[in-house]
Amino acid sequence: MARDRRPSSLHQLRRYVACHHVVRGWHSGEHLARTPPARGCARHLTQESIVMRVLFTGGGTGGHLYPTLSLARALLRADGEAGLCTAPRAPDDVQAPSSDAPDEVLFIGARGKVDQKLLERDGIPHVTLGSSPLRGSSVVETVGGLSRNAVATAQAMRIVSRFRPDVVVASGGYASAPAVIASAWLRAAGLLRNTKIVLLEPNVIPGHANRRLARFADEVWGGYDNTGTSHHFREKFRLIGIPVRPELVTPLSQADARRSLGLQPDGFLVLVFGGSQGARTLNVATSGMVAHRRLPAHWQILHISGERDFEWMTAERRAEPNDNRYSLLPYVDDMALAYRAADLAVCRSGASTLAELAAVGLPAIFVPYPHAADNHQRANADHFVDHGAALIMQDELLTSDSLYWMLMDTAETSKLQGLQTALRKLSHPQALAVMVERIARAKVGSLGSAA
16 A cells, blocks of 8 residues: 555556546646656547546445445545546535536435435535335335336436436445436437446345346456356456455554554454444343453453444443443444454454455454345355355354353464454455556446456
């Protein structure tokens, strides 16, 4: 990683892309002054504007949202340096930008507090539609969902036709269906002749939406070789990796990261977390373990409970003797600090969590959420376990006692080092740079060709 926390290859790639694509709003002389071209590439520069627009769609869960957010940030111009897209103005309403808007990205997602909060935080223009899961638990739910998705697809048709993206990147989940279907129909009708459609599959087992939408895709990107064996993807699959935020890899020392979180700088630290909403099973087991088990004197527990359970857990802790080795927080704004501070994690096995842990090299005990669609969290965890990169505990077997003994067994230095070594082999640190490069290929019509 470069010291500015962006992959060095991405920096070089931006220079390459800048040579071949004049982004609207830049005079070629200004462009050349900012980014000296490689030998021979000046002849490719013209005064003619070439628009680069990327439409992102997906969401509903962090696993479907975080990878596309990471890619959107990489595509936007960073620190004034030339990128494929310029930072856009946030729209005043849900209307898509007009055809004479600056080069930009747009995100189409489902209505929901988590998705909208993250998009607003990153300043990414977004439109939320009333789409629903593709499968209902009853006939009434299914029919209602079809009706809502039909309306959402009609709305997406209007938005996509106005935005006219060069590339559509869909990260799965029911929220991605309207925009992908709309883009495919408009392309088939000749209204988006050069638009490319890419699916990003963050899980080991392809999700229901991506399986259905694969027929429309030019490429499918994933992070695990097992994903490419799906007959839905076939020759379209590219093993690239799952993009994560470059800032997750912090230059801070472990001791400094712990101090930033108000923790003791030394000792063995276990990080327990359950995603943005927390995980009740993990919270109950961890709370019971801390209350009823004598932990080794050099251990610390950083427990991120989520907002939902924080109140009752705080009340329960008040009845226990004060222990400065146990820190209970509802959330942590900067997970890079939490990852850097920890020696071992106990967590769910959602797609984004796995990609982030692999990127930072933090060993983990996975407790897959048993009710996840297609049991995909179990498949994710099994993939890491099969590669010797993690341990697994079934949700129904997790208790304060079972957690305690598993932590005691795993805390050996040699075992942690073995997990960490295997974990890094599953990391794809250049995923962002490769994805940006392949998106750039859309301008010369080679996206979808052999890697």
